Amino acid sequence: MPESSAVSSPPASTIRARCRTGIEGLDNILEGGIPKGNTVLVAGSVGTGKTTLTLEFLIRGAEVGERSLFLSVTEASEKLLENMRSFEFFQPGLLASGQLTLIDVPVVYAKLGLTHEELGIDEIDALLQTISRLLVETRAQRVVIDSITSLGYRIKREERIRDFMLRLSQMLSQHGCTTLLVSEIGPLPGRYSLHGVEEVVVDGVVLLGNVRRQGDILRVLQVIKMRGTSHSRAQYVVEMTPIGLLLAPHLKGARAEDD
Amino acid sequence: MVRETDLGERLRSLSAGAAIALRLDPQNYADNYLLALNATIRDVGADPNAHTIYVSVTNPASLVWTIAQALDISPDRISFVDAISHIMMEFRNPLPNATYLESPRMLENLMLRVEYLLRKHSERRNIVILDSVNSLAIHNPPALLSEFFHILINNLKARRVLTVLLATADETTTTIDQILSLVVDETIDVRVEPEEL
Numbered sequence: 001m002p003e004s005s006a007v008s009s010p011p012a013s014t015i016r017a018r019c020r021t022g023i024e025g026l027d028n029i030l031e032g033g034i035p036k037g038n039t040v041l042v043a044g045s046v047g048t049g050k051t052t053l054t055l056e057f058l059i060r061g062a063e064v065g066e067r068s069l070f071l072s073v074t075e076a077s078e079k080l081l082e083n084m085r086s087f088e089f090f091q092p093g094l095l096a097s098g099q100l101t102l103i104d105v106p107v108v109y110a111k112l113g114l115t116h117e118e119l120g121i122d123e124i125d126a127l128l129q130t131i132s133r134l135l136v137e138t139r140a141q142r143v144v145i146d147s148i149t150s151l152g153y154r155i156k157r158e159e160r161i162r163d164f165m166l167r168l169s170q171m172l173s174q175h176g177c178t179t180l181l182v183s184e185i186g187p188l189p190g191r192y193s194l195h196g197v198e199e200v201v202v203d204g205v206v207l208l209g210n211v212r213r214q215g216d217i218l219r220v221l222q223v224i225k226m227r228g229t230s231h232s233r234a235q236y237v238v239e240m241t242p243i244g245l246l247l248a249p250h251l252k253g254a255r256a257e258d259d
Numbered sequence: 260m261v262r263e264t265d266l267g268e269r270l271r272s273l274s275a276g277a278a279i280a281l282r283l284d285p286q287n288y289a290d291n292y293l294l295a296l297n298a299t300i301r302d303v304g305a306d307p308n309a310h311t312i313y314v315s316v317t318n319p320a321s322l323v324w325t326i327a328q329a330l331d332i333s334p335d336r337i338s339f340v341d342a343i344s345h346i347m348m349e350f351r352n353p354l355p356n357a358t359y360l361e362s363p364r365m366l367e368n369l370m371l372r373v374e375y376l377l378r379k380h381s382e383r384r385n386i387v388i389l390d391s392v393n394s395l396a397i398h399n400p401p402a403l404l405s406e407f408f409h410i411l412i413n414n415l416k417a418r419r420v421l422t423v424l425l426a427t428a429d430e431t432t433t434t435i436d437q438i439l440s441l442v443v444d445e446t447i448d449v450r451v452e453p454e455e456l
Contacts, residue, residue, distance in 0.1 A: 237371070
């Protein structure tokens, strides 16, 4: 083997195909995008831009011909549609053509008769089977569940939550989906989900948050983990614009201040 | 020191991607400021394909827009990133061709608003004017400001965007001079001679 190849990039066979998020700054951080088939936790507290990021991920995917599915647990699809319209690049025809599908999970609950406050084993099975059926019906390549926190809220026991997360993650992977799971978290350091199980099961964690600079709040993004890529671990400031999310390096002069 | 026609021609002759500082003499500041605006948004902006992105940290965009209108600049030829109106509580009548930033301390967001406008007007020959270095220095520590200018100017250079930084001569501290010397290709002192007034 020539000496130069010993220190060069990994061979092509080990480089995994990418799912470009369409958010240029994020794709740059991830060396071209999320490795295809990965399940990624998008974690952050209220108002950090989790839903906006996931909506752009799906619209950009649908635009390039990848079928995209949004499972909404917390917000009604009409409201999500309003948020989508704030993007200049959003074409309503993507919904009409089935390229992009929005599903209200509470409607699914009602159809399945999942009315109890706590879901039992059979009910969890029914929910997972329904999600699997939706993946097949929509032929989804990109999936968002917003939020996994709310979905898991009705599963009270920790072992059941762990089992549910594992089965969900495996199922999404078997269907070949690249998935973003939205995780709502409080301002606890070193924690990316409500139960602490989610970040262990998934392939990647993208953390969104707020940092303060002399009283002003900056919205920031950081990739904590992403299997299959040697990603940047730096922190970036996020700006939400009608042409999508834009990212800039978080200036280091600010780090010594009050964030 | 420099005549209006000379300055306009000098700026027009600069290569794409150049970054220059116009250091305005505080004596007769208003005249020097007008001279700088004439040379930039009117003369350099005279190219039919030109589009100016005016980053306003000193005066509200509404004031600069009033001057631009007096110079017959149409609204489709200039966009503003206004980082001062919010903190001056002067936000009653937002301009349609302006984007407003909550604070001049949000430097990354300022960069991203410029980025947004560059992408929106990507088919045009863009000029970025930042008014001013001194005002940004009031709100931001030198280390942060150096990093900001380093990233912003190098990004604009790489995209072959002409960048003009306005500064006030008398107020420029050594630190600001050092920052400017690292990021700009040239510093031009702007002072209207009394006989020109």
